[in-house]
Amino acid sequence: MYREGIAWETNKKRFKKTKYNLDDITPPPNWVKMYPEGYNETNVPDIQHWYEFQNWMAPAAFSLFSKMILRNDDDVLKKGVYQTDVGLHWPVLGFNGHKYIYLSTRSVIGGKNSFLGVSWIVGGGICLLLSLVFLIVNAVHPRKIGDTRMLSWNKEKPDLGN
Incomplete structure (x- = not known):
């Protein structure tokens, strides 16, 4: 030792x-x-x-x-x-x-159990994948920036027959 x-x-x-x-x-x-x-x-x-x-x-x-x-x-x-x-x-x-x-047996990234390191890598991969999906959706169907017609208080209220 x-x-x-x-x-x-x-x-x-x-x-x-x-x-x-x-x-x-x-x-x-x-x-x-x-x-x-x-x-x-x-x-x-x-x-x-x-x-x-x-x-x-x-x-x-x-x-x-x-x-x-x-x-x-x-x-x-x-x-x-x-x-x-x-x-x-x-x-x-x-x-x-x-x-x-x-x-115990330790490695460069910590303990013998590598669950935490693998879970962080998997979580980061999922975040990267979701960001790519949202980027593609935004490129295909972009939202108009500054369109006030999309605000909820600018929409016409339906006539309820009163």
């Missing part, structure tokens, strides 16, 4: 290594396991290259969201038992959040 390429390139400009004195900063409360003695010269995080953190800090569009942490482009996962430890370094309990692990 790789960490490279999981964050947007624009995040490298947004996130930078701190310029503060290490004595002036402390790790967040939920990072005690990662930094039990606090920060020092060797362990202060370089968030410009910490792609998992950059993904976590990116705002989600919806209340249900997932954040990518690792990717595998070329290697085949061999059959076997895998273990993953999920910690609370990024807490979710305060807003009734949950943590799940998704193993």
Whole structure:
């Protein structure tokens, strides 16, 4: 599994290594396991290259969201038992959040299920077809522009025999 390429390139400009004195900063409360003695010269995080953190800090569009942490482009996962430890370094309990692990196959246009992409293409094809039909109908039987005889209040009312 790789960490490279999981964050947007624009995040490298947004996130930078701190310029503060290490004595002036402390790790967040939920990072005690990662930094039990606090920060020092060797362990202060370089968030410009910490792609998992950059993904976590990116705002989600919806209340249900997932954040990518690792990717595998070329290697085949061999059959076997895998273990993953999920910690609370990024807490979710305060807003009734949950943590799940998704193993999925994604392509350039999104997930493995291509229904949404196909439905958009079909919908666009139908719109294109209808626009061509309306163009042909308008070319064969054009409507007179500015003909006030076609307005409903200019038409003669039928005599109802009163």
